[in-house]
Amino acid sequence: MSHSIVQDAGAEPVWPSLDRTLRSFGRESISDFAKNDGRAIDRARAAASPLTDMRTQALIAGALQADRSRIARDVHDTFAQGLTGVVAQLRVASMKALQTGRCQDAGTQESDPVHEALAAASSALRQLNDFMRQLRDPTMALPGCGADGTCDLIRPVRECLALSVARATCTSVYFDTRHEVLLLSAHVVHEIAMIVSEAATNAMRHAQADTLECTIVDGSAGLLVEVKDDGRGFDMSQPVSGFGLLGLHERADLIGAQLDVISSPGRGTRITVTVPYSDEAR
Incomplete structure (x- = not known):
């Protein structure tokens, strides 16, 4: 879609300084920036009033943060409140199971479905609280992060896998x-952890896998994160319903990583993420 920058004769310019600058370039310069990747636009923007630009950026930043705060409120008042109620009810059920002798010892308790559901719901609630915290203050460091903005990848990956175990006891992880x-x-840690979580969830819920393996190794091209299962797999030549695979590719793109998916019916699925070594990632 093309957009015209020509205004009606009687229209009031939105950015007077930018409008004067564009007019000073003349028709040849207007044509020039279209041929040279918008460099003339960059010059025009640089010549615009710094005060106007700062005010615009402040307005945009304020609007974005207001929207993030609204989302955080809605998440808290719906999903978080509902999940908190589920956790409370599961705690009561777990205590009753102990009192009635359903769980005779710690080992039996951990294999009890109620205890496993409580662990899964509690972990999900912690993740939801972290999400709301980030929405409220994007600069706030998540647990496990240092003052320099780096975070440990191993901890959230372990937590994602542990949550997967709690959700599907028949699968070895x-x-x-x-x-x-x-x-x-x-941000790299967040996206990789979410990729592992989604891959594990797909293996448990949809692929009916008996075994799930996650490996993190240093490769020649970068850090390799691999998640594979022995589930039913799928035909990659056929369209896939849902948004899971699309979301995986989008998350990889956000951190400049390469995501590869290999699967076939009856032979499981292998998902590999290659994160190139860089100052941005490390």
């Missing part, structure tokens, strides 16, 4: 890495 702690930029 393995995590292999030589890293005890792996510090990356906060």
Whole structure:
């Protein structure tokens, strides 16, 4: 879609200084910036009033934060409140199970469906609270992050996998890495953890996998994060319903990573994320 920058003769310019600058370029310069990737526009913007630009940026930033705060309120008053109620009810059910002798010892308790549901709901509530905290203050460091803006990747990946185990007790989950702690930029950690979480959820809920394996290794092209399962897989030549795979690719794109998916019917699914080594990621 093309947009005209020509105003009606009687129209009042929105940005007077920008309008005067554009007019000073003349017709040839207007044509020039279209041929040279908008460099003339950049010059025009640079010549615009700094005060006007600062006010515009402040208005945009204020509107964005107001919208983020609104979303945080809505999430708190709906999902968070509902999930808090679920956690409370599961705690009561878990205590009753202990009192009636359904869980005789700690080992039996951890295999009890009520206890597992409580662990899953509690973990989900913690993640939701972290999400709301970030919405309210994007600069606020999440748990496990340092003052320099880096966060440990291993901890949230372990938590995602632990949550997957709680949701599907029939699946064996393995995590292999030589890293005890792996510090990356906060936004990189967030996106990778979400990719692992979605891949694990797909394996449990849709692929009916018996085994899920997650590996984090240092490769020649970058950090390799792999999640594979032995589930039913799918035909990659056919359209896939839902937004799960699309979301995985979008998250990888946000951090400049390469995401590869290999799957076939009856042979499971392998998802690999390659995060290039860079100052931005490390």
